[in-house]
Amino acid sequence: MISNISYVKEALGELKAKKKYGQNFLIDSNIVDKIARNACDADLTTIEIGPGLGALTEMLLKYSRDVEAYEIDKDMYEILTRNISDERLHVYLQDFLDADLSRYTEKVNICANLPYYVTTPILFKIFESGLDINRITVMVQKEVGDRLSAQTGSEDYGALSIEVQYLYEVRTEMNVSRKVFYPEPKVDSAIISFKPIRERNREFEDGFFTLVKNSFRMRRKTLYNNLKDLYDRRAIEKMYRDLNLDGNIRAQQIDLDTFIEIYKELGK
Numbered sequence: 001m002i003s004n005i006s007y008v009k010e011a012l013g014e015l016k017a018k019k020k021y022g023q024n025f026l027i028d029s030n031i032v033d034k035i036a037r038n039a040c041d042a043d044l045t046t047i048e049i050g051p052g053l054g055a056l057t058e059m060l061l062k063y064s065r066d067v068e069a070y071e072i073d074k075d076m077y078e079i080l081t082r083n084i085s086d087e088r089l090h091v092y093l094q095d096f097l098d099a100d101l102s103r104y105t106e107k108v109n110i111c112a113n114l115p116y117y118v119t120t121p122i123l124f125k126i127f128e129s130g131l132d133i134n135r136i137t138v139m140v141q142k143e144v145g146d147r148l149s150a151q152t153g154s155e156d157y158g159a160l161s162i163e164v165q166y167l168y169e170v171r172t173e174m175n176v177s178r179k180v181f182y183p184e185p186k187v188d189s190a191i192i193s194f195k196p197i198r199e200r201n202r203e204f205e206d207g208f209f210t211l212v213k214n215s216f217r218m219r220r221k222t223l224y225n226n227l228k229d230l231y232d233r234r235a236i237e238k239m240y241r242d243l244n245l246d247g248n249i250r251a252q253q254i255d256l257d258t259f260i261e262i263y264k265e266l267g268k
């Protein structure tokens, strides 16, 4: 079992966990098993980002048809390919942000204990890829998890929450203590899963996500003030009347369905 402290220390040997790559290794095999069991299907490929020493990889192999893993750090790549020999595992020594995902034509699962410094770009790369996704399961910092699953009116609710919740059913599977990592990070984490709920429509999404981002441009301003210079004023006023919106409403008070209605009224 890779996910235990003595294995991790021995595998690292002289090496130190690299902060610049967000290296915090999982050392609790119960947690790792739980993540992998939820994330995988026996007849599907799982894509892993940042396999590191292989704690999660080992379990993903147990529950998936095969595993495609992307690792940026050559030291990790060498340890991993030396210590796990399974022909169902393919490891790429590559920054995931540069990975060509068009090679995957079948439905896939995605699972990762994400490096903290690059969580949002990685998530957006996945969301905006044309991948046919069955399920995404990722470990993220708790505060990122809070933003992803935030509900209307809460402090964490913003453009990221709306975009993600438009595309996926987002669930916090469990909160995870910082104690299950080596080295121990300064914050706790959460396992979040995403299940697609929409037919993708690029043109609609581009316009809709732009409207959402514009609506949150200045959080303290009213929706009207954030939109008034970007969209036709008469269309905005008609939209307020049609949807019966209070003139002082702010973006964080508006739910996803109402945002969709607003977009339909204002168009691009």
Ligand code: SAM
Binding pocket: 021, 022, 023, 024, 025, 026, 049, 050, 051, 052, 053, 054, 055, 056, 057, 070, 071, 072, 073, 076, 094, 095, 096, 097, 113, 114, 115, 116, 118
């Ligand atoms: N999966 C291992 C585990 O759970 O023990 C390691 C997780 S560690 C939080 C993040 C891993 O992502 C590290 O192995 C790091 O080298 C790798 N990594 C960091 N940035 C990356 C990137 N842009 N593309 C691919 N891998 C990356």
